[in-house]
Amino acid sequence: MVQSTPADLLARRLADDPSRPLVTFYDDASGERVELSARVFANWVAKTANLLVDGLGAQPGDRVVMLLPPHWQTAVWLMACWSAGLVAEPLEPGVEPDGGEGPYLLAVAEEVLSMPDRWEPLAAGADEVVGLSLHALGGPLAEPRPDVMDYAVEIRGYGDRFMPYSPVDVEAPALRVAEAAAGTHVTYATLGAGELASRGAEAARSWGLDAGSRVLSDLPFTTLDGILVGLIAPLAAGGSAIIQRNLDETALDRRISLEHVTAVAGVPSWDPRDSAGARAVRRLVIQH
DSSP states (O other): OOOOOHHHHHHHHHHHOSSSEEEEEEETTTTEEEEEEHHHHHHHHHHHHHIIIIITOOOTTOEEEEEOOSSHHHHHHHHHHHHHTOEEEEOOTTOOOOSOOSOEEEEEEHHHHTOHHHHHHHHTTEEEEEEEOOOTTOOOOSSOOTTSEEHHHHGGGSOSOOOOSSOOOTTSEEEEEEEEEETTEEEEEEEEHHHHHHHHHHHHHHTTOOTTOEEEEOOOTTBHHHHIIIIIHHHHHTOEEEEEESOOGGGHHHHHHHTTOOEEESOTTOOGGGOGGGTTOEEOOOOO
């Protein structure tokens, strides 16, 4: 049996149901809501992969370090890396990469750019720094910097179809991420593209996800669990993910109802037994 990659999972979803929502994003601090169908999400992935490969010269096996919050563009960057055979390394700001050798590309949210101590140490080892405004309307960086490429500006010139120059190696590293933490000790995992897709499919089965699943996640993309529940598992199941940032817990039950949420990950204080409208919604059990 041929092993799938995350890009294969996305291609399968495009073939099966391109118009249904794949990713929905909420930021309760800004009031932002963005919904992307599989087709629109894939277009963004292709544009970003083309930027990485043709614009920045990334080669299979190269590293992309990310200082990005839970956001639909973070999901796009992760999938763009995996589509191009790159190694995604999502980090919390201020955390040094654990392992890995050689130069890398650095993707930084604009809010982190305002904190030089959080990103400049990483920029010293980067071939290129890309800044993401994460603006709801696709606006550029509020304060452009000559040493930082503006993603919102540059991405406009790249095509919405991507084809890697060579097939992605299912066994080559695709993700280096915090797997579990106990106090100050963090365990890191390195997964190949095939293993990552397999872990997503296994998680989808263990959580009982299917094509009708709508999974709301309040977990960051800086852990393996956060990536599985917020992107890979719903994609593998044919369902959809709702990425939540700056959650206003007083709005959660109403959001669950409006978005037809079937499962919730994160939000430790939320208990479906306390909400009549959410009693049919399951809390996903995260193992770590």
